[in-house]
Amino acid sequence: MSRKILILVENLPSPFDRRVWQEATSLRSAGYHVSIICPTGKGYEKYYEEIEGVHIYRYDLPLEGEGAKGYAVEYSAALWHTFRLAWKVRREQGFDVIHACNPPDLLFLVGLVFKLLYKTKFIFDHHDINPELYEAKFNRRDFFWKLMVWLERATFMAADISIATNESYKCIAIERGKMDPEKVYVVRSGPKLDRLKFLPPVDSLKKGRTYLVGYVGVMGKQEGLDLLLQAVQYIVHDLGRHDIHFGLVGGGTSLEEMKVLAEELRVSDYVTFTGRVPDQELLEMLNTADICVNPDRANEMNDKSTMNKIMEYMALGKPIVQFDLTEGRFSAQGASLYAAPNDYKDMGDKILQLLDSPDIREKMGALGYRRVRNELEWKYEEPKLLQAYDAVFD
Template sequence: MPWSRQPETAMGRRMKIGIIWKNDFPWDVRVEKIARSLLAIGHDVYILSANTQRRARYETLDGMGIRRLPATPSRWLNAVISIPFYLNPFWFLFASQVVRRERIDLIIVRDLPLILVGLWLKRSFRVPLILDMAENYPAMYREALDIGGWRACVYLIAKNPKIMEFVERQTLGSVDHILVVVEESAERLMRLGIPGGRLSVVSNTPRLEDLDRPAILEHRPHSWLQLIYTGLVQEARGLEVVVRALHLLRERGLDVRFRIVGGGNYLSRLVEMVREKGLQDAVEFTGWVAHQEVASHVNDADVGVIPHPKNDHTDTTIPNKLFDYMACGRPVVVSSAAPLERIVTQERCGLVFTAGSPENLADVLARMSADGAAREEMGRNGAKAVRRRFHWERDAGALRDAVARFA
């Protein structure tokens, strides 16, 4: 049952808000930004997270109450306990205990895998439920099947897109409000029958307070065109298209280099491809770096690249890195995935290439290489757009408005 009424905040009743996050915390940039924004307006925030690293079950971190799943000495059993599977009983029991003990007033579930836990809490404790839908999970799971390999077998069993699509269709109508990261995602949900009044766009944008922090590396002019990609290195990210484009540009006599900041399960294959193409001197792999160092690498580049394929997943989500590149004043080259093409075209902050085409990407990069003045103008346009529109303070306002409905 609902708990006794809490004191007022600037935007209504002070609430105890539980954010259910399927992975270990720390750290996730979006979870942290949402939590801090809600703390800033007077709410108490508890993050219910996995615990594969066997951390303390109860912790306070910068004002956020962290509540973790129980851990065991067995690494294997720990992983099983933390699996964000629809019907994992450990998540149901753990979340129920936290909601009862902390007297939670509002639940925010991050993404679909744990939506059934959220609905269980909503009905058991009569508390409102918000779904933070950062990804189009049915499409993301289909994408893994399309890629093939042994991971496709895993996805067919544990992350079946048909099951996820069924769960999505059966549960979204029972959620009180849904946060999405981009307009195209909201449009998809409205086509599924979700009223627009129950949707809010809260995108993955940078905080204005972070934009003026000095970088470790300052941008310096290059005699070549320096590209950068930051984030996960997976087959689904389209990075092999950039490598093939670089090979074509080298045949044309153009010096274009590529720095990949991040890691993932496709890294070894990409390193092999670079070696096969004889591009070892043109492609640099840094591996993972501290989050606060990413902007330094972006500042040292001439162009930020997002080569994602175009599919149902990438057409309904938006990568953080687009706004990170723009915030640093770097022009971007992006694929023709719908949100990327729309934003870059509207803001005139870069160029778009046909997704999956190394030939077209090579042509676009050649244009970028040939016109330094145009690159500078695109970079300025992107930086202005972030300060005007694509920043967290604006998105946090949409978040606060959504939460205030239940305060």
């Protein structure tokens, strides 16, 4: 039987999107013929290339959406290019399954067309809960929120099976999406330890200070970087600690806004914003960090979502401070201290508690590393992905 897969992803280019790339290469290693349609990005400008046997087709997006109109333009362009390239992939590579990774919850339209015309199977890989994401970004439940709920429901209806990143997402698939529980597979986003290498610390990243606190992730509104910067202000100006530097790695729509906020809070000398950087620079920052932080704001979206950065911190043996969220606590367990939700002063206090307790840091870091190595690494999730594919081809 032919086993050819087309993966659709809109928010990041491949192979930069770690989860998508791990899925693609795992399927390729299992004997599947894999193609991906995704946007271009910095360092990923080619419209077509083959990497590790995976065929990647890319398109340009007009802008990164911010606000309802911005997202409408971005998603409309993405949908058009995805349809256009899907026909091209069908001619050049062929596919029996379309594997759509949200956001947006519009990609089911591509799957539905090929399902109706050619009986192509459709898998929904549920990366983000978009109604909750919309509410986190805009703090309202209006027409567009209702539209998000409808599109999510339509996506689940179109899916032959769905893949959830955790048990919270599985519950949404079953309860809100009305999916048959036997057709929902939990495949967590475990890291690959061969990518997250231990490196010697780079002392210059501490900018002459004793300690470094590390962060890696998207710079967006729901990521709580404003709360982290307020925690920095509290640590530096209220508590008088001038021995700590903060290294923040990542890009996003709020990056420039966060730089301005750091200036306004008078903490810009204590914070390095790197923007999006190659893996080597990311690993240097995390390996140098004494602790790492996850300031994701407490809301319905973040409470139910598994954050890749938490497990990346753990894979490098770093103790963590984060707000107390359901899936964040499940991932980190004893490798993290948990601040009261959205309380930046408590986050600041927890950061200092860890920095001033080297023995506790060492124990927590070792616990987190063991948990990733023995339970959460991608090699434990890969069989679950292949099981889902066995079911869709059964």
